[in-house]
Amino acid sequence: MLVGIIGKTNVGKSTFFSAATLLNVPIGNYPFTTINPNIGIGYFRTKCVCKELGVKDNPTTSICLDGIRLIPVKLMDVAGLVPGASSGRGLGNKFLDDLRQADALIHVVDTAGATDIEGRPVAPGSHDPLEDIQFVENELDLWFQNILKSDWQRICKVGESNLESSINQLQQKLSGLSITRTNIYKAIEDCGLLNKKFSSWSDQNIMMFVRRLRELSKPIVVAANKIDLFPAALNYEKIKSTGRPCIPCSAESELVLRRASEKRLIEYVPGDSDFKIISSQLNEQQKKALELIRDRVLRKWGNTGVQEVINFTFKEMLQLITVYPVEDENSLSDKKGNVLPEAYLIKRGSTAKDLAYKIHSDLGEGFLYAIDVKRNMRIGADHILSDGDIIKIVSTKARG
Ligand SMILES: Nc1nc2c(ncn2[C@@H]2O[C@H](COP(=O)(O)OP(=O)(O)OP(=O)(O)O)[C@@H](O)[C@H]2O)c(=O)[nH]1
Ligand SMILES: [Mg+2]
Known part of the structure; x- marks a missing residue:
């Protein structure tokens, strides 16, 4: 966008x-x-889920300042x-x-x-x-x-x-x-x-x-x-x-x-x-x-x-919402141990499978199911995501 x-x-x-x-x-x-x-990166500001869950995060592709998540967005002057x-x-x-x-x-x-x-x-x-x-x-x-x-x-x-x-x-x-x-x-x-x-x-x-x-x-x-x-x-x-x-x-x-x-x-x-x-x-x-x-x-x-x-x-x-993909649903981290590493802005109404494709086409193609981590619930391909969801994608293919 x-x-x-x-x-x-x-x-x-x-x-x-x-x-x-x-x-x-x-x-x-x-x-x-x-x-x-001029093209540059600004930030979308949202309340980070880290506070709600009481965890200390270390994002890789966005910034978290004491519970405020700043997600990069593209602007043009x-x-x-x-x-x-x-x-x-x-x-x-x-x-x-x-x-x-x-x-x-x-x-x-x-x-x-x-x-x-x-x-x-x-x-x-x-x-x-x-x-x-x-x-x-x-x-x-x-x-x-x-x-x-x-x-x-x-x-x-x-x-x-x-x-x-x-x-x-x-x-x-x-x-x-x-x-x-x-x-x-x-x-x-x-x-x-x-x-x-x-x-x-x-x-x-x-x-x-x-x-x-x-x-x-x-x-x-x-x-x-x-x-x-x-x-x-x-x-x-x-x-x-x-x-x-x-x-x-x-x-x-x-x-x-x-x-x-x-x-x-x-x-x-x-x-x-x-x-x-x-x-x-x-x-x-x-x-x-x-x-x-x-x-x-x-x-x-x-x-x-x-x-x-x-x-x-x-x-x-x-009409974008924020979702947090993780690879390990217990530690809320990626494979390297970064907690809540990424925050994605996706269209309101997107499904779990849409998110998988957005992260990587391989994840989308091999999509089996996903886990809604906050609710500790297994969700299917057509499940519509909500703002602030933390999602683990389970796929037959690995990312990348
Ligand atoms: N008082 C006040 N001045 C401002 C504000 N924002 C910008 N300016 C002033 O408005 C002038 C024009 O600012 P620019 O950002 O160069 O305007 P621009 O719309 O990019 O102009 P062009 O590239 O020439 O079309 C500068 O003198 C700014 O300091 C503001 O919020 N308040
Ligand atoms: Mg100008």
Whole structure:
């Protein structure tokens, strides 16, 4: 799964990305700082089962910080947008092509309205962020629409005989865009177009279909960024009232906290509601900056929002749950004795056999049964897994 970080230029996308991944990428208060996409690893935060079971774990592919499991997830920061990007303005279609593989999108918005529609810095409150949301969504729709329209006549002609072959044609055309067949079918159904031949779809039908397809295949959460500035809180309420998923956020604050924690100046886990100063090396200016973050962001909003946005994306939009595969059900470990070594994010509704395949195709092919370790219960191939399950797979074939 790959999540793209999108938005108007100069709103804090790279700051968000850097705060989530701790990678050093260019950040600047001017349009088009980012040109080429940055890909990095952020973390999904969840309560680890180690506390519940009272065991000391030592994960290999994720991190456990005193009962908080941080599971690696892939994020991508792309070039910013201005209105007209889909027809070449600004950096044009570049960002769009970089987004093909994305399964969900985090839309970073300058909620303080401190940048104009072209991303130029202006006094906070001078610009309406709702305008940005609308134009960015519109550019995404136009991008999808352009891809389809370039070949629409052929798709209509080849797929004319029945819905099945029309969907096949569409799927081929949209391959590489991380769009499933189910998404296509659902979008047609939701638009009430199931009984209408593609060749008789009006431009309005196409636009409606494209928007729905985009919503289904690349769901968006708004990261209401720069919440530390006035009048972001007012604008945040306005955005929320449109019904879009929207989370208040201060990427800059998160970046400061993450960097300070990396240098062991403070104790802070991404997503925490507070931090603790643990070094005497901080100067007055640094202390003041941290106090401001505590006052303006943490006390007011509960946390910086960056981790909450990532969690919402993977848990609610992509519908993933966490399961812990083990090889020894008694010691909860792998063959090397690492306790609760791995945490997998898998689709809600996945079965024990799906998990086996995800770990290794050999385990899936030789699947015999699995053990639900917490409940000390043998489960079959079709058993649907729950969030927080610890599972041992029993297979005729060994992993790898
Ligand atoms: N006050 C405040 N400023 C922020 C926040 N996040 C980012 N900024 C500032 O916004 C400016 C733009 O940040 P970037 O991360 O470079 O923005 P971008 O969206 O990646 O920009 P492009 O790559 O140019 O499209 C920088 O000056 C950041 O310091 C925030 O949460 N609060
Ligand atoms: Mg950038």
